[in-house]
Amino acid sequence: MNLGLVFEQGDGVLIAVFLALVLMSIITWVVIVLRGLKLWQAKRGNRQAHELIWSATDVGQAAAQARIVASPISDLTLAAVDAQQQYRRAHGQQLAAAVPLNDYLVRQIRNSMTQILRRFDGGLTALASIGATAPFIGLFGTVWGIYHALINISHSGQMSIAAVAGPIGEALVATAAGLFVAIPAVLAYNAFVRGNKTLAQDMDNFAHDLHVQLLNDKD
Structure with missing residues (x-):
């Protein structure tokens, strides 16, 4: 099986398919490396930030500790503390703060979590699209290659097995290439969706504890 023959003997459509x-394969592996590294750094940073924040003696020190480590939990802590301070400054003066502190914190923490978790959705659409379409693109290349192989054979008048097997065998490579591209994309997509789900669960648990802490902070 010589892939070079595909580019030497194949027409423009088959070459475009390959x-x-x-x-698609390059995009898949770039997304896998970048998103995997980002997710790993986020989870490692969350573990460090969690220990630093809950070891603080008050909310002000917790915010200072959160600035030490870059992580989603740190960003959420800073946003929540800032929301608490804004509420106390603007209470009774702005419409946004004209609600109980509990409701205000819930709203601000939820919005902050949504913005933070949205950062980890990048690349998932590309992986899902590649995983879904790559096999069909490869199959299209195979069908197109077989069609042209049969047309060329009919023009040449040679119907031997050797004359048929070579061109068709090269065309079938397109299907294998499509699967080779799609399988890593599907596996990576499932892994990142699972990773994002566990990250969201950890963030939700932390946000609940942080909300209670800020709600009962009297300083």
Whole structure:
């Protein structure tokens, strides 16, 4: 099986199919490396920030500790503390603060969590799209290659097995290439969705505890 023959003997459509699959494969592995590294750093940072924040003696020190480590939990803590301070400054003067502190903190923490977790959705659409379409693109390349192989065989008048097996065998490579591209994309998509789900659960648990802490802070 010589892939070079595909580019030497294949027409523009078959070459375009293989180039598209190569591009999809590059995008898949770039997303896997970048998103995997970002998710790993976020979870490691969350563990460090969690220990630093809950070891603080008051809310002000907790905010200072949160600035030491860059992590989603740190960003959520700073946003929640800032919301608490804004409420106390603007209470009775702004519409946003014309609600009980409990409701105000819930709203601000929820909005902050949504913005923070949205950062980890990048690349998932690309992985899902590649995983869903790559096999069909490869199959299209195979069908197109077989069609042209049969057309060329009919023009040449050679119907031997050797004349048929070579061109069709090269065309079938497109299907294998499509699966080679799609399988890592699907596996990575499932892994990142699972990772984002566990990250959201950890953030939700921390946000609940932080909300209670800020609600009962009298300083």
